[in-house]
Amino acid sequence: MTQTSTQSQHTHRIRLAEEWLHSCAGCEMAFLNIGEHLLDLLQDIDIVHMPVLMDHKYYGQKGEYGQRRLPKADIGLVSGGCANEEHKEILTHMRAQCDVLVALGTCATHGGIPAMANNWGMQETYEQVFQTSTCETTSVPADHLPRPLDRVYALDELVSIDLLLPGCPPNPTHIAEIIGSLVAGRQPQLPSKSVCDTCPAIRTGKMVSKEVKRFTCNCVFDHEQPIDTMRCLLEQGFLCMGPVTMAGCARDGAPCCIRARVPCRGCYGPARQGGHQMMDMLNAVSGSGVDVKSIVDRKNMLRFSGAHNRLRVRRKRK
Numbered sequence: 535m536t537q538t539s540t541q542s543q544h545t546h547r548i549r550l551a552e553e554w555l556h557s558c559a560g561c562e563m564a565f566l567n568i569g570e571h572l573l574d575l576l577q578d579i580d581i582v583h584m585p586v587l588m589d590h591k592y593y594g595q596k597g598e599y600g601q602r603r604l605p606k607a608d609i610g611l612v613s614g615g616c617a618n619e620e621h622k623e624i625l626t627h628m629r630a631q632c633d634v635l636v637a638l639g640t641c642a643t644h645g646g647i648p649a650m651a652n653n654w655g656m657q658e659t660y661e662q663v664f665q666t667s668t669c670e671t672t673s674v675p676a677d678h679l680p681r682p683l684d685r686v687y688a689l690d691e692l693v694s695i696d697l698l699l700p701g702c703p704p705n706p707t708h709i710a711e712i713i714g715s716l717v718a719g720r721q722p723q724l725p726s727k728s729v730c731d732t733c734p735a736i737r738t739g740k741m742v743s744k745e746v747k748r749f750t751c752n753c754v755f756d757h758e759q760p761i762d763t764m765r766c767l768l769e770q771g772f773l774c775m776g777p778v779t780m781a782g783c784a785r786d787g788a789p790c791c792i793r794a795r796v797p798c799r800g801c802y803g804p805a806r807q808g809g810h811q812m813m814d815m816l817n818a819v820s821g822s823g824v825d826v827k828s829i830v831d832r833k834n835m836l837r838f839s840g841a842h843n844r845l846r847v848r849r850k851r852k
């Protein structure tokens with residue numbers, strides 16, 4: 535963590551740049567959802583580059599630069615996975631221009647939704663997008679598109695990253711904490727436990743079923759009673775990814791999905807550094823005596839963390 539680089543810059547306003555790669559803009563919405571506190575932060579920071587908010591052209595207003603220019607910044611936030619040569623170039627450029635680089639959101643930290651393409655590979659994914667009945671185009675466009683990489687990468691697979699802030703989208707409070715802590719020259723206070731550690735559901739240590747239920751069944755709860763009267767959804771037989779997923783989404787005393795009485799899908803990525811959400815979850819489930827064969831699509835457990843070679847194209851047997 536390059537804390538010293540920000541500590542030495544207290545004498546000037548902090549310059550913040552933000553970029554989005556293979557992103558849905560949800561992370562940028564989360565940045566805006568910092569809300570009124572953003573006005574406080576703007577007392578200390580200048581946003582020098584943020585395509586989603588600012589008309590800041592890479593090549594100059596009329597293309598006069600001739601090559602892409604990104605401004606120097608103390609803090610850089612980058613959202614989205616890295617799927618093509620253009621993403622890779624922008625990411626490398628941001629790394630060169632920013633003292634502290636933050637991977638913003640689960641796509642950036644673990645591949646997220648874009649890395650689901652790693653299940654099939656880029657070629658087949660493109661063919662699915664451009665050559666199915668939902669699209670009039672009959673061939674994959676070859677011109678004017680950046681060349682795809684061999685797979686979708688998380689940012690730390692391609693450049694060094696100083697801070698990881700997962701979440702799909704990340705919690706706005708934690709985005710503000712990262713910016714505020716870097717402005718103040720201190721370490722950010724971020725969650726380090728699992729979703730289960732922030733969940734008030736009742737755990738008895740006993741599973742009600744030896745088989746995992748499909749999400750098409752409803753869980754059992756009394757909607758007139760508070761959330762801490764509900765039995766743990768995993769114990770009820772649902773594949774709740776809370777045990778293996780990083781905390782961060784809890785508000786009003788419970789993780790977001792659990793508060794809505796639905797199982798955690800794992801959107802904050804693995805709870806432990808280098809964790810494997812599918813293997814860790816299979817271990818947790820089988821350790822409770824549940825038949826792991828009853829899990830219909832195991833790879834789905836990597837739906838948010840398919841980078842780092844977790845999801846790979848399965849070679850077809852000859």
Ligand code: SF4
Nearest residue numbers: 558560639640641702
């Ligand atoms: S992490 Fe989620 S919200 Fe952020 S860019 Fe990816 S899909 Fe969108």
Ligand code: SF4
Nearest residue numbers: 730733766767774776
């Ligand atoms: S498994 Fe799900 S419902 Fe159970 S404690 Fe963990 S997060 Fe809560």
Ligand code: SF4
Nearest residue numbers: 783791798799800801
């Ligand atoms: S409960 Fe799980 S899936 Fe839902 S927001 Fe939290 S981490 Fe994401």
